[in-house]
Every structure is written in C-alpha cells, then in structure tokens.
Amino acid sequence: xxxxxxxxxxxxxxxxxxxxxxxxxxxxxxxxxxxxxxxxxxxxxxxxxxxxxxxxxxxxxxxxxxxxxxxxxxxxxxxxxxxxxxxxxxxxxxxxxxxxxxxxxxxxxxxxxxxxxxxxxxxxxxxxxxxxxxxxxxxxxxxxxxxxxxxxxxxxxxxxxxxxxxxxxxxxxxxxxxxxxxxxxxxxxxxxxxxxxxxxxxxxxxxxxxxxxxxxxxxxxxxxxxxxxxxxxxxxxxxxxxxxxxxxxxxxxxxxxxxxxxxxxxxxxxxxxxxxxxxxxxxxxxxxxxxxxxxxxxxxxxxxxxxxxxxxxxxxxxxxxxxxxxxxxxxxxxxxxxxx
Amino acid sequence: xxxxxxxxxxxxxxxxxxxxxxxxxxxxxxxxxxxxxxxxxxxxxxxxxxxxxxxxxxxxxxxxxxxxxxxxxxxxxxxxxxxxxxxxxxxxxxxxxxxxxxxxxxxxxxxxxxxxxxxxxxxxxxxxxxxxxxxxxxxxxxxxxxxxxxxxxxxxxxxxxxxxxxxxxxxxx
Numbered sequence: 001x002x003x004x005x006x007x008x009x010x011x012x013x014x015x016x017x018x019x020x021x022x023x024x025x026x027x028x029x030x031x032x033x034x035x036x037x038x039x040x041x042x043x044x045x046x047x048x049x050x051x052x053x054x055x056x057x058x059x060x061x062x063x064x065x066x067x068x069x070x071x072x073x074x075x076x077x078x079x080x081x082x083x084x085x086x087x088x089x090x091x092x093x094x095x096x097x098x099x100x101x102x103x104x105x106x107x108x109x110x111x112x113x114x115x116x117x118x119x120x121x122x123x124x125x126x127x128x129x130x131x132x133x134x135x136x137x138x139x140x141x142x143x144x145x146x147x148x149x150x151x152x153x154x155x156x157x158x159x160x161x162x163x164x165x166x167x168x169x170x171x172x173x174x175x176x177x178x179x180x181x182x183x184x185x186x187x188x189x190x191x192x193x194x195x196x197x198x199x200x201x202x203x204x205x206x207x208x209x210x211x212x213x214x215x216x217x218x219x220x221x222x223x224x225x226x227x228x229x230x231x232x233x234x235x236x237x238x239x240x241x242x243x244x245x246x247x248x249x250x251x252x253x254x255x256x257x258x259x260x261x262x263x264x265x266x267x268x269x270x271x272x273x274x275x276x277x278x279x280x281x282x283x284x285x286x287x288x289x290x291x292x293x294x295x296x297x298x299x300x301x302x303x304x305x306x307x308x309x310x311x312x313x314x315x316x317x318x319x320x321x322x323x324x325x326x327x328x329x330x331x332x333x334x335x336x337x338x339x340x
Numbered sequence: 341x342x343x344x345x346x347x348x349x350x351x352x353x354x355x356x357x358x359x360x361x362x363x364x365x366x367x368x369x370x371x372x373x374x375x376x377x378x379x380x381x382x383x384x385x386x387x388x389x390x391x392x393x394x395x396x397x398x399x400x401x402x403x404x405x406x407x408x409x410x411x412x413x414x415x416x417x418x419x420x421x422x423x424x425x426x427x428x429x430x431x432x433x434x435x436x437x438x439x440x441x442x443x444x445x446x447x448x449x450x451x452x453x454x455x456x457x458x459x460x461x462x463x464x465x466x467x468x469x470x471x472x473x474x475x476x477x478x479x480x481x482x483x484x485x486x487x488x489x490x491x492x493x494x495x496x497x498x499x500x501x502x503x504x505x506x507x508x509x510x511x512x513x
Contacts, residue, residue: 055383057374059473076475083473113410120412171414181427182417185393210371210390213382232385233438236431237424271410273498288497290348290407291420329406329415 011050012133018049018060024079030135032077032084033062041065041091042141046132048208061085063128065094065141089125097122098147106159111334112269112306123160124207126153131206157205161197165190166259167335169252170266170314171326172245178327180241187248188234194255195224227251259314268310268322269332270302285330293328295321311336342464348495353402355488357463359500360401362472362480364394369456370473372437376445384445385437388452392434393418395459396427402462408498430455 019025026045033043047061062077062084070093075086101122108115130148137145168190175183195212199205204215216224231251235244273288276299283299286292299321300309310322314335317323325331344350368391375383397405397418404421419427433455436448460469470480485500492499 055374055378055380057370057377074478076477078475083475113412117411168414175415179417179419182419185418186414188389210383210386213386214380229382229438232382232389233435234389234431236428236435271413273408288407290352290497291404326415329409329413329417329420331415332410333414 011131014049015045015060015133018056019079022080022082024082026133026135028079029060029062029084032079033064033086033135036075036077037064037066037086037088039066040136041067041139042129042137042145043135044129044132044145045135046128048206048211050132059083059085061087061128062135063087063089063125063132065089065091067091069093087125094122094125095144097126098144101126101156102147102150102152105337106156107163107264107334107336109337109339110308111267111336113271113332113334116334119160123157127157127205127207154200154203154205157207158197158200161193161200162256163264163335165193165197165252165256166264166314167333168193169249170335171333174317174323174326174333176242176245180245181235181238184235184241184245184248187245187252188231191228191231191248191251194252195228198224198255224255227254262313263338264314265311265336265338266314266316266318267308267334267336268318268326269306269308269334270325271330271332274302274330276302285325285328287330293324293330295324297321299325308334348497349402351488351491351495352407352497354463354465355484355492355500356407356498357398357401358465358469359481359484360394360398361460361463362469362484365391365398365456365459366469366471367473368394369453372449372452376440376449379442381437381440381445384440385434388434388437391452391456392430395456396422396430398459399426399430399462 016026019029029045030043034040042065044063045060046063048055048058049060060082064086066088067090069090070088072087075088077084077086101119106119126148129145130153134142134145168186172183172186172190175186192209192212195216196209198221199212199215199219202219202221204219206215213225213228216228231244231248235241271287274285275289276283276285278298279294282294282296284292284294285299303309310318312318318326326333368387371387372384372391375381375387397409397416400418400420400422401407405418406416406420409416433452437452440448457468463469470476470483472480474480481500488500
C-alpha cells in the first residue's frame with residue numbers, strides 16, 4: 001500500500017500539471033462533469049496519469065456514480081481541446097462491489113463469460129475509484145470509496161491476474177499442436193498476466209496492461225523487466241513458435257512454477273451463436289453459420305440454458321472432439337474452483 | 341466495383357471490421373505517439389504488439405475470422421484465414437518496436453501508421469472512419485450501428501452494439 005500511496009501523491013502532482021498546462025484545474029475538471037451529469041453521488045478522476053504511469057497523450061478519465069441505472073455508453077466532455085472520458089455507474093450496481101469482491105475469492109465454482117466480464121469490470125473500477133482523485137462525494141459515498149483503499153484490493157487484483165495467467169497457459173497448451181503461432185501468442189499474454197500479478201502485489205495494481213513495463217520499473221523489479229524483454233519479440237511464423245513457447249514456459253516456471261492448486265479446474269462452455277447438426281456419421285458445428293467445422297461422431301449436446309459441458313483437472317487434456325471444439329473457437333475456457 | 345462470393349462474410353468484415361478498428365485500433369496510434377514522445381519505448385512496443393494483432397484480426401475477418409469474439413476468449417484466432425506472409429509482415433513490423441531509439445522511432449512510427457491506414461482502407465469505406473476519441477465519439481458508433489443494423493439483421497449476423505455498452509446492474513460474483 002505504501003507504493004500505491006506514493007503513486008497517488010505523484011499522480012495528483014501530474015494531474016495538476018496536466019490540467020494547468022491546459023489552463024484548467026481540478027475545479028474545472030469537476031465542472032466539466034457536472035455540466036453533463038446531474039447531481040452525481042461520487043466523482044473520481046482516474047486514468048494512467050493519476051496512477052503514475054501515463055504520458056502527455058494519456059486521457060483523463062472520470063468515474064461517476066449516479067442514483068439511476070445507467071448504460072455503459074461512453075460520455076465525453078472537454079476542457080478546451082482535452083477530452084475527458086466519463087464512465088457512469090448506477091448506485092445499485094456498485095453498492096455491493098466491496099463485499100462481493102473482498103469476501104468471494106476468485107474463481108467461483110462456475111464461470112460463464114458474463115461472470116468473468118462482471119468481475120473484471122468491478123476490479124478495474126475498484127482500483128480506479130480507490131486510487132483515483134476524489135473530486136466530489138455526498139451522502140456517504142466517500143466511505144464506500146475508502147473500502148477500495150484497503151490491502152485486500154491488491155490481493156484480489158493479483159489473484160485475478162494469476163488465474164488469468166493459468167487460463168491462458170492451459171489454453172495455449174491445448175492450441176499448441178493445431179495452432180502453434182496462436183498458442184505462442186497466448187503464452188506471451190500468460191507471461192504478461194503473471195507479471196501483472198507480481199506488480200499488483202508490489203502496489204502497482206492499476207489495470208492498464210499497456211503500462212506493465214512502467215509498473216515493473218516503478219517498483220524496481222529488474223528481474224521481471226529482463227524476463228519481459230526476453231519474450232517481447234513474439235514469433236512471426238508457426239515454425240518459430242515452439243522454441244518461443246518454450247521460452248515463455250521457462251519464464252512462467254521462473255515466476256510462478258506450476259499451478260500447485262488441485263482445487264482448480266478447467267471448464268468449457270459453448271460460445272453464443274454455436275449450433276450443431278448431425279449429418280450421417282458426422283456433426284457440423286457452426287458459429288453464426290458463418291464459419292464451422294465437421295467432426296466425426298457426436299459432440300457434447302448444446303444445453304438450452306447456458307452451462308458448462310466439460311470440466312477437468314488443469315493437467316488433463318480434453319477428449320479429441322472437445323479439444324477440436326476448443327481449437328475451432330466454439331468454446332469459452334474458464335478456470336474454476338472445484339466444489340469439495 | 342468489388343465482387344465477392346459470400347455476402348454474409350463481406351458484410352461481417354465491413355461492419356464488424358470497422359467497429360473493431362474504431363474500438364481497438366484507432367486510439368492505439370495516439371498511445372504509441374505519446375509513448376515515443378516521452379521515450380517510453382517499451383510501452384510503445386507493447387502497444388504496437390496489440391495493435392498489429394488487432395489489425396490482423398480485422399484483416400482475417402474478410403476471409404475466415406470470427407465476427408463476434410468473446411471478451412477474454414483464449415481460443416479466438418486472430419490469424420484465421422490469413423496468408424503466412426501477411427501474418428509475418430504485421431508481426432515483424434510490431435517486433436521492430438522492440439528495438440526503438442531516438443534515431444529509429446520516427447521512421448518506424450511512419451511505417452506503422454501506414455500499416456494501420458492500409459488496414460482501414462481495405463475495409464472499403466469512401467473516406468477514413470470518423471474519430472471515436474472525440475466529442476462526437478459515441479455518435480460515430482451510433483452512426484455505424486444505424487448504417488449496418490438492418491442488413492446485419494436480415495443476414496442473421498450479430499449486431500454492432502458493443503457488449504461493454506450494455507447496462508450491468510448486478511453486483512459481480
């Protein structure tokens with residue numbers, strides 16, 4: 001947390017300088033929001049500059065909580081020529097974030113893509129609300145915001161990235177034979193995720209992935225920076241992919257080791273738009289009837305209500321027909337916590 | 341005149357490719373410019389990697405790529421249907437950003453801008469797409485939705501409304 005607070009002081013200084021260079025101030029920034037949003041409950045300036053890693057071309061984002069339900073359609077305001085991205089949240093939507101994230105470790109026993117997205121949005125914005133600069137608050141919303149300045153936030157962010165790293169690594173291994181180049185690129189993303197987890201534990205839990213180098217530099221993690229530079233030059237052909245994949249696996253081994261958690265499982269769901277049709281001895285599986293594959297024999301039935309159709313230990317390879325569905329991008333891969 | 345044999349694929353490419361360009365690519369060039377201006381070459385390399393992959397995924401949509409990739413999908417194939425030379429060209433250009441310095445950055449940035457602009461030109465619009473990161477940004481997407489929604493519906497293809505714009509009222513799991 002000390003690192004986060006240090007970033008915060010530096011971030012406020014950079015925000016003031018950023019605004020001053022445009023003839024503006026924090027008060028101007030707040031007015032640009034209240035001109036377009038009526039009676040906000042909480043207004044927090046955020047973005048990479050506030051979190052100590054941005055540059056002159058970075059945006060200033062403002063997260064705003066209002067009483068009514070809202071959509072995620074972006075709103076934009078401006079201070080002279082500088083754009084301010086405003087992201088609205090409804091009070092009822094965010095009221096339970098703290099308890100839901102703090103008290104519920106990730107992952108749960110079942111993770112549909114909607115659950116994954118909701119958790120990610122909540123984590124991204126918890127850190128933004130918690131460590132952005134509070135421009136205004138009323139009706140006790142500053143207390144709600146203070147909860148996201150507690151040590152559990154960094155733990156939950158690190159946990160998210162760790163599980164993401166495992167998910168990407170397992171998926172990459174399943175893709176390795178059929179799509180080696182794609183597999184290698186997913187392994188690079190697994191390395192990014194693992195180092196994000198490491199940066200979060202050192203106090204750098206702002207969610208902008210493009211800043212990973214700056215985050216590691218800010219905490220003086222020279223070992224992680226060196227590892228990242230070793231794999232940053234991604235392969236450009238399938239022939240180069242296996243050697244590169246081995247390098248990424250070595251980095252993951254160095255920083256994480258295996259997964260060491262038998263309570264985790266891999267889980268597959270059909271993606272939206274997938275349909276399957278039996279034709280003689282084969283099954284034609286399509287997504288949106290725009291692309292498809294034919295498989296010998298049968299595939300697991302597509303449930304009428306969304307639910308996983310396959311689950312196994314992390315080190316288990318799915319059966320051939322299930323693996324074929326995965327490599328053809330007909331499925332969503334989740335990592336879940338097995339129920340005892 | 342442009343002729344093609346698969347109307348659904350063509351519409352998917354032009355409509356969803358344009359939205360993906362607005363959402364994933366357009367602002368990324370400004371990120372790279374900002375990083376280079378402050379000599380954050382590692383940041384530029386990271387952004388270049390993601391932008392090159394996004395451009396390839398848009399180009400792949402013309403041939404065999406997925407029209408509506410799920411957020412966070414590990415198996416989404418950004419290279420689907422592309423010739424190996426095209427993949428190599430895009431990725432190699434991004435890899436050049438791993439060794440940028442004050443002498444090389446400007447020339448490389450120019451090459452990368454051209455690559456991104458060519459990705460946009462291939463989408464077949466009469467003029468460059470309007471800028472999403474602007475005061476009129478939300479209306480740019482709404483205009484795109486209006487332009488394509490009837491045809492996408494008629495062809496039973498997914499609509500253009502970004503999932504990130506949909507209301508989310510429930511607390512996270």
